[in-house]
Amino acid sequence: MKTLEGKTALVTGASRGIGRAIAIDLAENGCNIVINYNHSEDGAHETQRLVEEKGVKCRLEKADISDKEECDAMLEDILSGEGGVDILVNNAGINRDRSFLKMTRQMWDEVLGVNLNGPFNVTHGLLPHMVEQGWGRIINISSMGGQTGNFGQANYSVTKGGLIAFTMTLAREVARKGVTVNSVSPGYTHTDMTAGMPESAVDSVNAMIPMGRMADPSEIASAVSYFASPQASYVTGQVLGVNGGMYM
Numbered sequence: 001m002k003t004l005e006g007k008t009a010l011v012t013g014a015s016r017g018i019g020r021a022i023a024i025d026l027a028e029n030g031c032n033i034v035i036n037y038n039h040s041e042d043g044a045h046e047t048q049r050l051v052e053e054k055g056v057k058c059r060l061e062k063a064d065i066s067d068k069e070e071c072d073a074m075l076e077d078i079l080s081g082e083g084g085v086d087i088l089v090n091n092a093g094i095n096r097d098r099s100f101l102k103m104t105r106q107m108w109d110e111v112l113g114v115n116l117n118g119p120f121n122v123t124h125g126l127l128p129h130m131v132e133q134g135w136g137r138i139i140n141i142s143s144m145g146g147q148t149g150n151f152g153q154a155n156y157s158v159t160k161g162g163l164i165a166f167t168m169t170l171a172r173e174v175a176r177k178g179v180t181v182n183s184v185s186p187g188y189t190h191t192d193m194t195a196g197m198p199e200s201a202v203d204s205v206n207a208m209i210p211m212g213r214m215a216d217p218s219e220i221a222s223a224v225s226y227f228a229s230p231q232a233s234y235v236t237g238q239v240l241g242v243n244g245g246m247y248m
């Protein structure tokens, strides 16, 4: 059933990885898609092709979400073109891993800029429209690292824990306005972000996951589509871990 027919979703960082899988899964449910990307133009076009195969409308918006001006220009374009966004998926994220003793202030700032300021810039621009229309879905992609901490990821974990707190706070603020705010918290997932891990590290990670393997991006996307769906109308402020049982 195409339960999201007539809706429009903006997925940040949808040129590859989990964002691409989310865009495809929402499109499968009949949702029109706006793909945000920063550097991977070819990847964004490939996501667009895969989304359009599902028979929905799709357009591309290039913007660095950590840059307020670029982000505002993108939102202006979307609001004038699409008339607004019903579903926002704050997915774009980066990591710059190093033990805290060796972490530079630049590594800290870069990760906070994309992973936390990015969702501020995008959400702040789109929320008034959702409130005005009395319907909206915001889904923040956090991470298991934001719930447990992770060696070498002080900057990244701070942003993901922060996104979870943001999810709960915003959920309370807009609960009576028809807007739900939830978070999907992935565990280790096969994307470019984990592709650089040495084989020995992958083996030891797999050994720690009760299901014994990393996630496929489509398994994260299913959880996002659930939060966007009419079936989740009474669900807000929640964090759904999709981590093979690694954190429970």
Ligand SMILES: NC(=O)c1ccc[n+]([C@@H]2O[C@H](COP(=O)([O-])OP(=O)(O)OC[C@H]3O[C@@H](n4cnc5c(N)ncnc54)[C@H](OP(=O)(O)O)[C@@H]3O)[C@@H](O)[C@H]2O)c1
Residues within 6 Å of the ligand: 012, 013, 014, 015, 016, 017, 018, 019, 036, 037, 038, 039, 040, 041, 063, 064, 065, 066, 091, 092, 093, 094, 114, 141, 142, 143, 144, 185, 186, 187, 188, 189, 190, 191, 192, 193, 194
């Ligand atoms: N993979 C995992 O194991 C894992 C686990 C837990 C949580 N997560 C979270 O899931 C989300 C997606 O991760 P992924 O694994 O799919 O990562 P990925 O494969 O590295 O893809 C990252 C995406 O974010 C976009 N992006 C990065 N910086 C951006 C910026 N400044 N403005 C706009 N877009 C930007 C990239 O776009 P361009 O390539 O076009 O620049 C790309 O589409 C992230 O928030 C990540 O923290 C991932």
